[in-house]
Amino acid sequence: MADGRDSSRQGERPSNKLAAKRAASERIATARAAEAKAVRRRNVLGAGAAVLVVLLLIGGIVFYGLTHKKKVVAGAGNPVVPASSTVTDGLKKAAAITTGVSTLSGVSGPPSRLTGDALTGAGGKPQVLYVGAEYCPYCAITRWPLTVALTRFGSFSDLKTTKSSATDSVGPNTPTLSYHGSSYKSDYVDFVGVEAQDGLQQPLETPTAAQNTLWQTLGGAGFPFIDFGGKWLQKGTISLPDVLSGMTPEDVATQIGNATTPAGSTVQQGADVYTAVICGLDGGKPANVCTSAGVIAATAALSAIK
């Protein structure tokens, strides 16, 4: 009997040992599962905190944007700000129509012919070189038709709006655009806009040596100066700035698409003249622009200029 009990105990020992091992393994597994759960909980809390920070940051930026006025980006004197959608849309609308002007009666200072070398830009395209200043009231009125005309051949980016000097005796606070920091793309013509001085007549942009030579010799270092491909010269204003008196850039942009308004008529006539000049430089392209009634009429009117 004793031998039988002994052999029974001997048979139970491996079984107990296995059970003990299994229990230990289960304890380890349970402990690891608990640890994994704790790690996941900690990680998720950390992730949640990170996400919360990001959402709060974005919310804060949006809140700041909603509660603060538009930032003035550059310039001095009158503020210079990015052109609003009203202005850019108004320019495009104005570029899409022409007036059919048959004389230059609405243009007090038409461009004159040049006989020198052609002025070309990238890829041999004819270049329009503008030199002006943000304080200058004559530049202020001239930029509108120039920009409308150029918009018929390409597109501007980063145009700004401002007003000319408030203290000028002629056309103070004339609403206008600024080419400072802008860019222009066109398949037909190259445009360089140099705003040499800011609203307080302080230096803003410096023309290259070649540009400076043209500006000095052809334009007498006055503002505005526009060299159309070396073939036409705008020396001084194209129209008197008084027509824009008391208006904002948005007001002007709204009116230039309607040639029955004084501002719209003045700007459209100037734009047609400049468009006709550029059509004469680039071989009459694009045809839909250069064969429009207003441009044909302006071309005929320009032909009278020696």
Added chain:
Amino acid sequence: MCLLLTAIGIGLATYLTIAHYDTHVALVCSSKGAINCEEVTTSAQSKLFGIPVALLGLLYFIGMVPWHLPAAWWSADPRIKYGRLIYGASGIGFVCYLIYAEAVIIKKICLWCTAVHIVTLILFLVMVFATALAVPSSIDDADDDDPDDDADDEDADVADDSEPGISR
């Protein structure tokens, strides 16, 4: 999930990049009031160091693809795990700058850009939480250092979910 979001991001960024370079392609978007894609995409802030931000976004999403391949998600290499998070966080940082540019500087909202921002944000959220739920196998896998493998095969169920919660 992450690869799908990345693909959506590539699609949106490609559209914005094409619209930036090709003036004949106009974004289908309002140009009135506070929503004005054109004003945003042609603003001074549409470029960073002379590079269009739309192109930077496209490169970001293309660069995101390798981080979300299955092999990358299954990898236990911490350099991949944290590298992916840092890459995603850099995208969020850039999105914050772009939202600042729209909301504070330009004061206009570009819907397509906002869609890209939302995709970037969701991608980051999924990435962060998937990474948080993926517990290191050294903790989760009970098989790895058990001295009596032959005795505890029943414990294998603990090890089977060594990479839980990963959303790919």
